[in-house]
Amino acid sequence: MLRVYLIKKFKASILTVLVFVFYITPFSLRAQCDSYVTPYICTGSGSTNCAAYPTNALLLEGASNQTLTFDNITSYNSGMTLTGATVLHVxxxxxxxxxxWSLAVMVSNGGAPTNPATWQQLTAYGASPLPLPQISSLKFRVYNSCNTPNCPDTWQDLTINGQGLYIIKDIAGLPISGCQSNVDALGSYLTDYNAYTFTIDYMITPGFSMPPGSYQLSLQFCLVEDD
Amino acid sequence: MKTKIYAAAALGLGLLMFGNTAKAQIQDEQNVTVTLDMQPVLQLFMTTSNQVNFTFNTIESYMGGEIQYGATILKVSSSVNWDLYAVGTSTGGIYWDNQIIYGALGANASTNIPLDVLELHQYPNNNTNGSFVTAGGSCTTGDYSLPFAPVATAAANAGQNNIFATSFGSLSPYTSPGINDKYIAGGFGTSTGAPGTQNIGGSYLTASSIVANSPGTSNYYYVIDYRILPGLPVVFPTDATDQCTADINAIGLGGNAGKTYYQPGVYTMDVKYVLLQDQ
Known part of the structure; x- marks a missing residue:
């Protein structure tokens, strides 16, 4: 009787774990698909197979200043998403x-005296004892119709000043063309919009763990030539 | 000869330019600045009737008092550290406003009912008033969490539930209570050390329960009961300050000197619930 009981309990435990994993997994996965590049320096490889700027270029569509304003409890709780706020044309x-070529994004908080892991504080609203917002609180996702980004349509973040992530990765071998991951061959958004255009969303959910104030970060998108 | 020199110079310049072009490589960047503007937000949601009425029309109601259970529910959402307190106010700032008296004013009767005869009871308790210092009496907690004292012992426990009022010192209702006064949540000062004198930012919408098996109870959600105990004769036996000290305007004292009871009539006062940033 006892044995049956234990078996039942064991099954119940397995079931519980499975259910738990089912619900938790989507939220606990690390956002990044790839490793951080620290520090990321926006310089080319030295190869000269591509024509130089401005013949080849990275073009920005959308405002170069994006502001997320939280002025009510709902926005603090639910967060705010700027959808399609930045569009990059290669x-x-x-x-x-x-x-x-490769395309990367790097974060900058202006450097010292700002803590490397936090936003640069422009203005403090009051004297809160809470720690400054972390750089990682800014989530972004990059996508296009061809799914060419290295980590397409996935919320990612950066954590330290100067850190970078590849949008189109530096891959050994021949350039990739067509409509697939990490396309980095000759091409243009003018003739192949879906593969050479990158749309970027931004999201922050402050909750109540960040001190009110005005903060700033800069995201640097770099287009460089690969070997 | 001069032509040859020009040709050589042009060739050299051309080679130099060609060489530069050949060594150049694609490199371009765009910058997006993201500004995060998190503004202070304090929201106090109050569920209550516009007017809480106490009608004393029986001997039992005079002697036993009346209680309005759960008459007010307070719900807080704040993005900054905060305190919450209640303060009794009126036109004069010391006594209830007398709207009308019933019958002729007796020689020993007074219409100057002190504001602090109103008693409050809160649930849950204030667990962040770390700066509270008792001024004595039965004021052992810096809040209104003690249950209303039974009528038989009400006078002995006067002050333990009495509302903070402007009657002593003629303070503005927006002058926050001191270290001996009651707060519904938080306390005097801005110290962040344990046990703390303020509640941290948060919302009743997302805060977890602090009382087992009582969903909805949190540091951001309070239920307020009211009691008035007139006594018979009407002297309000629980009349005292919220610090459990004697009310200088109690019957027979101060503005009520020479009086022995309060005149029947209609009296009104306001209760302000003040949510303030504390950081």
């Missing part, structure tokens, strides 16, 4: 067949 259509 134009790399001049060069040899070996021309490859």
């Amino acid at each position: 134009k790399v259509n001049t060069g040899t067949a070996a021309c490859k």
